[in-house]
Amino acid sequence: MSLPSVEVAADFKDALQDLKQNNRPEISNLTIIAKENTEHAQAISVELENHIRTTRPEWKLPALYVLDSIVKNVGTPYTVYLGRNLYRTFMDAYTLMDQGTRKAMEGLLRTWKQPVPESMEARPVFSPDVTRDIENALNKYSKLAMQHGLPARPVSNPAWRNTPTPPQNITRYAAPNDPRVRQPFPPTQQYGHFPATPPTQYPSMQPYPQPVSSSHLEDLKAEVAKLIATTQNAFASNLADVSLRTKLQALLDLQKILNTQTLPPQQLEAVRKQVQALAPSTPYPNFVPSVPIQPPQQPLPMFPPAGAPVNIAQLLANAGIPAPPSSTPVAPTPSLADMLRRVSSPAQPSSTPTPNLPFFLPGFSAPPAIPTSVPAAVPASAPAQTGTPTANLAQLLSQFGKPIAAPALVTAPQQPNSLPQLLAQSPSAPTIGSADWLINALKGVPASTTPSSSTPFPSASMARQLSAPINIQAEVELTTASMKKPRLHLISKLYEAIPNICATCGRRFENTPEGKQKKARHMDWHFKVKDPDAAKRGVHRSWYISEKEWIDYREVDETSPEQTSNGAIGSSAAVKKQAKDKYVPVPQDPTLLHAPCPICQEKFDPRWLVEANDFVWMDATKVGGKIYHATCWEEYSKGAGIPTPSTPDSVLGKRKAEVSTPASAKKVRAY
Amino acid sequence: MIALPGLNLTSAPAEPLNLPAAAATRIQDLAANTEYRFEVSFGRALTIRLLSGTAEFFGTELGPSATYTFQGTKGSVFTWHGCKLEIGGQAESEYVAEETQMMSYVNAHFAVESLRGRSAATGEAGPGVLVVGPNSSGKTALVRILMSYAVKSGRQPMAVNLDPKEGMLSVPGSFSAVAFSSIVDIEDGWGSSPISGPSPIPVKMPLVYHYGLANPEEGKIFKPLVTRMALAVTSRLEEDHASRQAGFIIDSSGLIAQGKSGVYDNIEHIISEFSVNILFVLGSERLYSDLTRKYSNRPGEEPVSVIRLDKSGGCVDRSEEYMKQLRQAQIRSYFFGHGTDAALAPSSQMADFDDLNIFKISEGQENDSFRPGNDGDDGYGASNGIYEKETPSSLIQNSLLAITTAAANDRPDVIRDSSVRGYIYVADVDEVKKKVKLLSPQPGHTPPNALVFGSFPEDVPALVS
Ligand SMILES: [Zn+2]
Numbered sequence A: 001m002s003l004p005s006v007e008v009a010a011d012f013k014d015a016l017q018d019l020k021q022n023n024r025p026e027i028s029n030l031t032i033i034a035k036e037n038t039e040h041a042q043a044i045s046v047e048l049e050n051h052i053r054t055t056r057p058e059w060k061l062p063a064l065y066v067l068d069s070i071v072k073n074v075g076t077p078y079t080v081y082l083g084r085n086l087y088r089t090f091m092d093a094y095t096l097m098d099q100g101t102r103k104a105m106e107g108l109l110r111t112w113k114q115p116v117p118e119s120m121e122a123r124p125v126f127s128p129d130v131t132r133d134i135e136n137a138l139n140k141y142s143k144l145a146m147q148h149g150l151p152a153r154p155v156s157n158p159a160w161r162n163t164p165t166p167p168q169n170i171t172r173y174a175a176p177n178d179p180r181v182r183q184p185f186p187p188t189q190q191y192g193h194f195p196a197t198p199p200t201q202y203p204s205m206q207p208y209p210q211p212v213s214s215s216h217l218e219d220l221k222a223e224v225a226k227l228i229a230t231t232q233n234a235f236a237s238n239l240a241d242v243s244l245r246t247k248l249q250a251l252l253d254l255q256k257i258l259n260t261q262t263l264p265p266q267q268l269e270a271v272r273k274q275v276q277a278l279a280p281s282t283p284y285p286n287f288v289p290s291v292p293i294q295p296p297q298q299p300l301p302m303f304p305p306a307g308a309p310v311n312i313a314q315l316l317a318n319a320g321i322p323a324p325p326s327s328t329p330v331a332p333t334p335s336l337a338d339m340l341r342r343v344s345s346p347a348q349p350s351s352t353p354t355p356n357l358p359f360f361l362p363g364f365s366a367p368p369a370i371p372t373s374v375p376a377a378v379p380a381s382a383p384a385q386t387g388t389p390t391a392n393l394a395q396l397l398s399q400f401g402k403p404i405a406a407p408a409l410v411t412a413p414q415q416p417n418s419l420p421q422l423l424a425q426s427p428s429a430p431t432i433g434s435a436d437w438l439i440n441a442l443k444g445v446p447a448s449t450t451p452s453s454s455t456p457f458p459s460a461s462m463a464r465q466l467s468a469p470i471n472i473q474a475e476v477e478l479t480t481a482s483m484k485k486p487r488l489h490l491i492s493k494l495y496e497a498i499p500n501i502c503a504t505c506g507r508r509f510e511n512t513p514e515g516k517q518k519k520a521r522h523m524d525w526h527f528k529v530k531d532p533d534a535a536k537r538g539v540h541r542s543w544y545i546s547e548k549e550w551i552d553y554r555e556v557d558e559t560s561p562e563q564t565s566n567g568a569i570g571s572s573a574a575v576k577k578q579a580k581d582k583y584v585p586v587p588q589d590p591t592l593l594h595a596p597c598p599i600c601q602e603k604f605d606p607r608w609l610v611e612a613n614d615f616v617w618m619d620a621t622k623v624g625g626k627i628y629h630a631t632c633w634e635e636y637s638k639g640a641g642i643p644t645p646s647t648p649d650s651v652l653g654k655r656k657a658e659v660s661t662p663a664s665a666k667k668v669r670a671y
Numbered sequence B: 001m002i003a004l005p006g007l008n009l010t011s012a013p014a015e016p017l018n019l020p021a022a023a024a025t026r027i028q029d030l031a032a033n034t035e036y037r038f039e040v041s042f043g044r045a046l047t048i049r050l051l052s053g054t055a056e057f058f059g060t061e062l063g064p065s066a067t068y069t070f071q072g073t074k075g076s077v078f079t080w081h082g083c084k085l086e087i088g089g090q091a092e093s094e095y096v097a098e099e100t101q102m103m104s105y106v107n108a109h110f111a112v113e114s115l116r117g118r119s120a121a122t123g124e125a126g127p128g129v130l131v132v133g134p135n136s137s138g139k140t141a142l143v144r145i146l147m148s149y150a151v152k153s154g155r156q157p158m159a160v161n162l163d164p165k166e167g168m169l170s171v172p173g174s175f176s177a178v179a180f181s182s183i184v185d186i187e188d189g190w191g192s193s194p195i196s197g198p199s200p201i202p203v204k205m206p207l208v209y210h211y212g213l214a215n216p217e218e219g220k221i222f223k224p225l226v227t228r229m230a231l232a233v234t235s236r237l238e239e240d241h242a243s244r245q246a247g248f249i250i251d252s253s254g255l256i257a258q259g260k261s262g263v264y265d266n267i268e269h270i271i272s273e274f275s276v277n278i279l280f281v282l283g284s285e286r287l288y289s290d291l292t293r294k295y296s297n298r299p300g301e302e303p304v305s306v307i308r309l310d311k312s313g314g315c316v317d318r319s320e321e322y323m324k325q326l327r328q329a330q331i332r333s334y335f336f337g338h339g340t341d342a343a344l345a346p347s348s349q350m351a352d353f354d355d356l357n358i359f360k361i362s363e364g365q366e367n368d369s370f371r372p373g374n375d376g377d378d379g380y381g382a383s384n385g386i387y388e389k390e391t392p393s394s395l396i397q398n399s400l401l402a403i404t405t406a407a408a409n410d411r412p413d414v415i416r417d418s419s420v421r422g423y424i425y426v427a428d429v430d431e432v433k434k435k436v437k438l439l440s441p442q443p444g445h446t447p448p449n450a451l452v453f454g455s456f457p458e459d460v461p462a463l464v465s
């Protein structure tokens, strides 16, 4: 375990070289190497990426299966390292593959958008940010492939599942809080469940065993996912509706149970019946943006009065459903007690400074129109009905949750005035207060409004897509009247959806591996610019860049990986592009698409450019609505175009030969 | 030309600072959806620290462990969730407002944001937004809020300033465009353009043009510059995918919203040159109805959504005296940096009269009147009457000269259309010895480029003590 990374990586590489087909024992073996050497995860990841990039096309897919097996069985930190370049790793390989292999890769991608099957981890294998980029690229690729007369990609088969993924009965170890901090390697006994001899357990070329009722279970899960999506839609447009909230929470809990526990057949059957009963009885209208949220008419406590089908105790009990022995650190979440305290007295923010926990419930903050002393409110017109399937489901669920939920909470009093007492009993029970369900619900963008045509791979896990920026659909119309409607539920997109705040400057980051990396780089940057001597060293204002430099300039902020280590400022060198390296995306317009370069009359060759995430014409530039070879144009337009008669030293440290510059004689420091 | 660095140049503050004593702080609780509005003069400082909850300053979130210092600022701290602030120092005025326009502004953001999502999915150009309205209707505040929310949403939007009254990342009298990939600063307006060392706030990389007049109704420079900037911004957006998706947001001058009998020539010019497709009209009913009429029912043309937003109650008329101080603070901060910990070191230079190629912007009607028509060879007329060559004299003392990228012998319209490298300040003119003392942001030679001198911003006396 104290081997240097190079040696481990070399071993790994050797083993990889031998992998020429989808050989399960070899893949398992490589997975074990990766698992036992997580302290060399970075080196191993680089090795794997290099191998996928350089090996022959027909050997790439087995190597991708290794990647798949590692991220699913070992998880972090591999998901972090491999996630960084996944787009490139995937797309580089994809463009070289035949149709059949592409289909297999699409299948892999599909599973990466979901949690590892049977695992306790509820989040997808790779962050949606990572997979979405690839999806978008595939989308474009297939569109352009069609336009260019290439054979269209066959419709992918959603049932495709040939990932060599062993069952997830192993506990994942905790990821380091910060990717830069090395977590002590956990004792091996902890992984006793990991198949020591995978070949015998997972015979070659066989899909891993599924639970007997797996297809039924999958159906049920899909049904639940659908219900969740519908309910979220309804809830998003009516945040104050307690019954909806209860139902949503119950459904999300159910989803958790289905994903994490193996239920005996009769319980499964009971659940199925409940779900079936729910399905037709969801007359909640689809989300209609034009319906304004009615300002609450009367102050009400946030919990339903006694006698309502689901009381706060049940809510709490349900919320206490087994938090997966989480592998990746979750951003600090406020306790439910804390949240309730704020909710019930919005005018009195908690006296405890909680600067790192800005998780309030926007849905419950008092709208501007009503006095701030009025707590959150529920429209009187939306009481939950006793005896609805929802209530039954909730009761059913609370049974499942019983062994884990704190007994005191299960039997908690039902009177509102006993809430303080209830809360007083649970100040030290942070797991109870997982408010994730509500926060997720409040993110509430109806997944069903996403035009499915833009999503190449319909995903069963709609709930997970909710925070994806691409799904922010035209919910807010561009009209004067629409601007006046209160939509407090949207605020969570600017807060809870990006929960990791930098205490120094207030910039927020997503709670994903990528977001954490960005934050880590951001904190590095803060540290670097804090150089106390900087001000004393004759720092001065730089010249502005010229028009041409500015047009070619691309923002690189302090969180991007390209940030050089000495770099510090949110402005890396503006790489001046050579004409030959210029490109334009292949135009959609058919006239442009078939037009030759107006100067030399030669046609352009389309090419997939990974950096551009697009199909492009290289050595091309678009001027005044026409596309020219960049080299032709440069030749033609010498001195014309956008003139910059004298090009002085740039602030970026480049030097030009011209004497007639306003810049300093001494070289401007690049920073 | 002699460069004389290290002459112990110091910025001369208008008044001595009264920094608040550490002990003299107070607690301000804010309920959800309310804002704390304050005005602090240039000679004083107000500090604000977030103790709990969340708070934003024009859309940029306050860092939980930061103390922000405001000088010469009229601003507000808004909270969506409720918060507790610790406030130090003396405000000229302060109060808590329960009615704000933030809900409609955040709706505006999400409406624009949905177009960005569409752009990301389809590859078509992102939203092009123009904010118009009378003076003191909160245009810049809205632009900042929209920019901040867009950045927070992970976008890389472009901000374009076409209001000469206040500079964006540059001095007043300039027009600029910049893509934001990092947060909008809280204490220092839009933040800082690049400096030669590390900056505690990520610097922004603006493209700057010099307008040099206070009033955009002066058509002979305004429209050509708008056209030029639109060309540059459009060129950038054609290849800069991140900014292309995010689109741009243009801030404008209140003066172009006055119009002439219902015709808003300059607004229409901006819309067509930049291909604006969302027009936010702040405050004025009349402007809104005129523009709605103009941009509805234009079959065959790109649709422009005209949307009226209410003016925030926090918008106060800013006195000419305040605006002047603000301009001077912006100019001072161009040379010396902002605040106490970002001190920049400009350098002093001596130049001969003959070294300087100064072009003064011609003003007044006579230049237009002896033009044969309005269709000059550059399409805007008055091409030859833009500038007069100016010999240094006491007239230019205390003023700013824009260093263009044009050569001294370039055509006037080339000079007009060229972006600027920066500004130098005329500290002293010795008419006898024919020498000029200049303050330059950087050490080095005095540029031989065409230098443009306009009537705006006005003289800044005693920038150098
Ligand atoms: Zn920060």
Ligand SMILES: [Zn+2]
Pocket: A597, A598, A599, A600, A601, A602, A628, A629, A632
């Ligand atoms: Zn050509």
